[in-house]
Amino acid sequence: MKLTSKVKTLFHSVIFAYIYLMIALIVPTNFSVTAPNQSRSANTMITIEGKDQTTHLKTMSVLSMVRITGFARMLYELNPQFEVEPLNYVESTLSGYEMGLRGVIQKNASFEQSLISAYTLAHEIDSSISINYNLIGMIIDYRSPEYDTLRIGDIITDVDNQNFSDYETMGLYFINNNGLLKLDVLRNNETIEITIDKTNEAIFRFYPKYDIISAQPNYSLPGSRSNITGPSAGMMYTLSIYFALIDFDLIDVDIAGTGTIRYNNEVGPIGGLVQKIYGAHKEGINHFIIPASHYDEVKHLSHLMHLYPVTTIESAIEVITNEILN
Amino acid sequence: MKYLIKLWNQSKVVRYRLDDLTTMKSTVFSVLGSLVATTILVLPLYLILVQLFMFVDIHIVLIILLFVLSIIAVFIYEYLMYYISGLIEPKIKKLYTKSLVIVEGSIISLLFVVVGIIFVVIFLQGV
Numbered sequence: 543m544k545l546t547s548k549v550k551t552l553f554h555s556v557i558f559a560y561i562y563l564m565i566a567l568i569v570p571t572n573f574s575v576t577a578p579n580q581s582r583s584a585n586t587m588i589t590i591e592g593k594d595q596t597t598h599l600k601t602m603s604v605l606s607m608v609r610i611t612g613f614a615r616m617l618y619e620l621n622p623q624f625e626v627e628p629l630n631y632v633e634s635t636l637s638g639y640e641m642g643l644r645g646v647i648q649k650n651a652s653f654e655q656s657l658i659s660a661y662t663l664a665h666e667i668d669s670s671i672s673i674n675y676n677l678i679g680m681i682i683d684y685r686s687p688e689y690d691t692l693r694i695g696d697i698i699t700d701v702d703n704q705n706f707s708d709y710e711t712m713g714l715y716f717i718n719n720n721g722l723l724k725l726d727v728l729r730n731n732e733t734i735e736i737t738i739d740k741t742n743e744a745i746f747r748f749y750p751k752y753d754i755i756s757a758q759p760n761y762s763l764p765g766s767r768s769n770i771t772g773p774s775a776g777m778m779y780t781l782s783i784y785f786a787l788i789d790f791d792l793i794d795v796d797i798a799g800t801g802t803i804r805y806n807n808e809v810g811p812i813g814g815l816v817q818k819i820y821g822a823h824k825e826g827i828n829h830f831i832i833p834a835s836h837y838d839e840v841k842h843l844s845h846l847m848h849l850y851p852v853t854t855i856e857s858a859i860e861v862i863t864n865e866i867l868n
Numbered sequence: 869m870k871y872l873i874k875l876w877n878q879s880k881v882v883r884y885r886l887d888d889l890t891t892m893k894s895t896v897f898s899v900l901g902s903l904v905a906t907t908i909l910v911l912p913l914y915l916i917l918v919q920l921f922m923f924v925d926i927h928i929v930l931i932i933l934l935f936v937l938s939i940i941a942v943f944i945y946e947y948l949m950y951y952i953s954g955l956i957e958p959k960i961k962k963l964y965t966k967s968l969v970i971v972e973g974s975i976i977s978l979l980f981v982v983v984g985i986i987f988v989v990i991f992l993q994g995v
Contacts, residue, residue, distance in 0.1 A: 560912070567915040577922045605922050614919040624922070769991075821924075 566616075570609035574633060575618045576625045576814040577605045578821035581798055584775065584782035587765025588653060595786040600798040601775035602821055602830075604814035608633050608641060623820045631745075635687050640694050645771025647683055647695060651749035652776035653763055655803045659855055660783035661757060663807075667788050674755045677709055679728065680716070680748035689744065691736050693729065697751050700726040709750040709805050716746070749773070750805050759787070774812035776803030777831070780855050781862065792867055798822040799831030799858070807855045809833045819843050829866050831858055879971040882963050886953070889963075894956045902949035910941045935984055939977040946973045 581602050585595040608629060610618065618624040633641065654675075661673035679699035685692050698716070702724050706712035716723070725736045761783070778799045785793065800818050802810035815836050822830055823846045832840065834851035841849070850865065852858040890898075914937065917930055950965040 560908075563912055564915075567912060567919070575922060577924070579924050605924060607922065611915075611919065613916070614922075617919065618922060621923075824925075 563613075566613040567611055569611060571612055571615055572629045572634065573610055573615050573626055574606060574608040574629055575610050575614065576817050577618070577621075578623055578817040578824065579603045579605045581796075581822060581825055581827065582770065584778045585786070587763070587768065587770075587775065588656065588779050588783055589762045589764060590783060590786045591760045591762065593759065593786040593789070594791060595782060596791070596793045598793045598796050599778055599782045599785070600796055600822070600827065601770075601778045602798050602800050602818035603770050603772070603775070604817045604821070606814065608638075623817060625814070625817060632684055636684075636694075642771070643694055644683055647681055647749065648773035649771045650766070651681065651683075651751070652773045652779060652803060653765070654752045654754060655750065655805060656776050656779035656783060657754060657757065657761060658752060659803055659807050660780045660787060663784055663855070663859075664787035671758060671787050673757045676753045676755065677707065678751040678753050679726075680709065680712060681751040682746070683749055684745065684747040686743075686745045689738055689740075689746075691738065692725075692727065695729075697728040698725050698748070699728050699733065713748060716748075773802040773810075774800045774814075777801040777809050777833075777852075777855060777858055779803070781858060784855075784859065785862075790863075793862065795829060795866065796825075796827045797829045797831065797862060797866060798827045801831070801833040801852070801858075803855060809852050809854060809858060811835050815840050816843065819846060819849075823847060831861060875967050875971060878964060878967040882965060882968050885963055886960065886965075886968070889957050889959050890953060894953060897956065898949050898952040901952045902945050905948050906941055906945040909944060910937060913937055931988055935981060938980050938984065942977045942980060943969065943973040946976075 579602070581600040583597045584599045584601050585597060587601070589595065607614075610626070615626055618626050636644070658673060658675055661671055664671045665673075679697045682692055682694055682696045682698065684694065698712075700706065701712065701716055702719075704712075704715060706715065720740050720742060723738055723740050725738065727734050727736050778801075780803045781799070785791075798818075800812050800815065802812060804810045811833055815832060816839070819830060819840055820843075828847045829850065830847050831850045831852055834853045837849065837851040843849070848866075850858075850861045852861055914934070917933055917937065920926065920930055946969040950960065950969060954961040954965075
């Protein structure tokens, strides 16, 4: 094969630049990025059958990627709305598959908890609304790498044969006790027994896992097919379901929000709040409900829109009915 | 239409003559060589475009650019394949392989576009 001198010169000249470019484009770094995304109506994720569910309650998600390449890091750092930071401890100890699995576990947990919280609150107003569920156990969202006999996604159904009936007591027992713990674990629909030697340094993170037997009125989960994962839309799902259940149809402005819904109706912390506020601002949304614990880190953005810090789902309902709609 | 029919007939003739002039070994060599060369040329652009998907405002533009790049990649692959075949067997250089590049490139790109559209529709539904 004959190469002309021009081709040879070109090859000599660009080969190093090409190799450097490919290294920058392929080799991952220990950095992650969070970027603004678009809003999505909460009623596209959970639908209550036979109810007119508002489209004005919006969930805000972010785009995030771990182990970005050098080129991507350079590119994303140019944009002030992006947040590029070193991998945190959890991200650095998990594989890409495990990170994806966590996202799905968190999304399903927020579906279950928001349904239970919203139906329970609506039941206080209309007794014909009801939900029947059982606690299965605690689903593992994260565990320190040294406890690799437990897998992310395992459901702990009992600890030391205590026969717990509620999530809080079970969780507190697990957190407060160190040493050998005998766990009944549900994995791939089979119950196995695992004993761990738990220390003070151990990091575990759980979500409650429920079996929702029936609900009146019925619901469907179109969002389970969505690529959107994570727990941060729990509060908005709960609000969307609650207002649909009580036939509250006065919401006529777009209201975005973010925050997890916890077993005790508290609104829990989330990540990427700055990016979520930028995303909402781009779409012209003027009202944003946030967890109170995050207010200090975003109060400098309050010139972009009204920010409403809340601690519980009840206070979020009050904010919508008494502040935003007034 | 006349031009297309002529191009189609021309490509069939060139294809028959190519079959006589190429061996299995030369075909494998030209296909693999062309694949490697096309990948080297197009991969950096693909990787840059994929990393730009974090910018949510330009998703549609990026999807269109990925389609365009895929179609360009198909034609580069076809061109290089017959170019390498010509280097192995000089008689091929005298054939009008351009007609084959256009016909085969168009068919493969059409297939890519159809598969791509299905993929994009599924992707956008899930988002």
